[in-house]
Amino acid sequence: MSFRATILTLYPDMFPGHLGLSLAGRALERGDASIEPVNIRDFATDKHRSVDDTPAGGGAGMVLKPDVLATAIDAVSPEGDMRPRLLMSPRGRPLTQARVRELAEGPGAVIVCGRFEGVDQRVIEARGLEEVSIGDYVLSGGEPAALILLDAVIRVLPGVMGNAASGTHESFETGMLEHPHYTRPQVFEGREIPAVLASGNHKAVDEWRAAESLKLTRARRPDLLAGQSAKEARGKPPPQLQGEQILLRPAREQDVADRLALGRDREIVQMFGSELAENDSYSRSEAERFIDGLRQHPHAWVIEHEGRFLGEIRLDDIDRQHRRARLAVGLFDPGKLGQGLGREAIMLVLKHAFAKMRLHRVDLRVLSYNTRAIRCYQACGFREEGRERQAALVGGKWHDDVIMGILAPEFRAA
Numbered sequence: 001m002s003f004r005a006t007i008l009t010l011y012p013d014m015f016p017g018h019l020g021l022s023l024a025g026r027a028l029e030r031g032d033a034s035i036e037p038v039n040i041r042d043f044a045t046d047k048h049r050s051v052d053d054t055p056a057g058g059g060a061g062m063v064l065k066p067d068v069l070a071t072a073i074d075a076v077s078p079e080g081d082m083r084p085r086l087l088m089s090p091r092g093r094p095l096t097q098a099r100v101r102e103l104a105e106g107p108g109a110v111i112v113c114g115r116f117e118g119v120d121q122r123v124i125e126a127r128g129l130e131e132v133s134i135g136d137y138v139l140s141g142g143e144p145a146a147l148i149l150l151d152a153v154i155r156v157l158p159g160v161m162g163n164a165a166s167g168t169h170e171s172f173e174t175g176m177l178e179h180p181h182y183t184r185p186q187v188f189e190g191r192e193i194p195a196v197l198a199s200g201n202h203k204a205v206d207e208w209r210a211a212e213s214l215k216l217t218r219a220r221r222p223d224l225l226a227g228q229s230a231k232e233a234r235g236k237p238p239p240q241l242q243g244e245q246i247l248l249r250p251a252r253e254q255d256v257a258d259r260l261a262l263g264r265d266r267e268i269v270q271m272f273g274s275e276l277a278e279n280d281s282y283s284r285s286e287a288e289r290f291i292d293g294l295r296q297h298p299h300a301w302v303i304e305h306e307g308r309f310l311g312e313i314r315l316d317d318i319d320r321q322h323r324r325a326r327l328a329v330g331l332f333d334p335g336k337l338g339q340g341l342g343r344e345a346i347m348l349v350l351k352h353a354f355a356k357m358r359l360h361r362v363d364l365r366v367l368s369y370n371t372r373a374i375r376c377y378q379a380c381g382f383r384e385e386g387r388e389r390q391a392a393l394v395g396g397k398w399h400d401d402v403i404m405g406i407l408a409p410e411f412r413a414a
């Protein structure tokens, strides 16, 4: 599969730029990747072909118009296009090697290059744009940032780097900066190559490199080491669980766009005991926080259906001593309710909880008026164990929480 990048820009001539040369140039020639620049101005509708306007509320600079950009995005990325939509912006989340690898494993990307002061927030939300920054400095436009992102992605595509092993020991791949390198001559301006590198002792060489790498990372990028211990503390992500119609897998950054696109449905929100205010839209930062929360949770899965994020399922409050946990599940697309997808997800997680984690008991809470969910839990083998009276105030009325549970032998017998 080839990686297909479509770039929305006001400066299509900036592409492919340096990517037409060297390693990336050969990858483009072979067709391992393609870069198609598209001029946003082609989608302007007025006689001046204007693409920007003054900022609402006043202030300096100009803002890219939402209607023009939305039309351009829809033209290059119609419904069904599985490529993530990125917006290069200094406000974005910092690009990481992990995100680069993730992008390289996918079908490509639609990349919007901002100019001027920025892009109208509504098109960012309406088209699910993932804002990506390449560093804490401001460029005059997103084009060089897009070129850098594509450079990083193309070089890790299968078959692009000659020596497949090169890459996996590099800076960031291991969570650390890489050790220093040396080559002939043996003495350069009075400086010698460290003796261990000429010793022929591979174990000693590896140890020396690891120690140098750690020393350098400590000195220059202590944040990477802090990140690593956070990752270690988080432990292994939960394993992928494959069902017939769904896949349960750890959350990834790309899920933010799908979560954002699903937004907040009034009825679904009510089933979780909340209420939607008028015009209460679901923002990108809420979607980011939601997905980050899943990524940091040791037993949270994304429910993927037809290749897209559909919901979440978690085992919360795991108590190893008493071998119990609390189940929470949410599907966010009202059009996908009632098709047995939630039930399939719950059965997969229960099987994992009882067979692999050796839990004895899984329980949950559900609002008494959420009869659809209660029926689903019953079908999975949960029994009502009691009620917490008037536990939630929704729509000006008090409602009970139903407590339901299932034990390992009950699950096995079913």
Ligand code: ADE
Pocket (backbone or CB within 6 Å): 088, 089, 090, 114, 132, 133, 134, 135, 136, 137, 138, 139, 140, 141, 142, 145
């Ligand atoms: N556009 C302007 N500055 C940028 C940055 N630092 N990263 C990504 N896009 C940008």
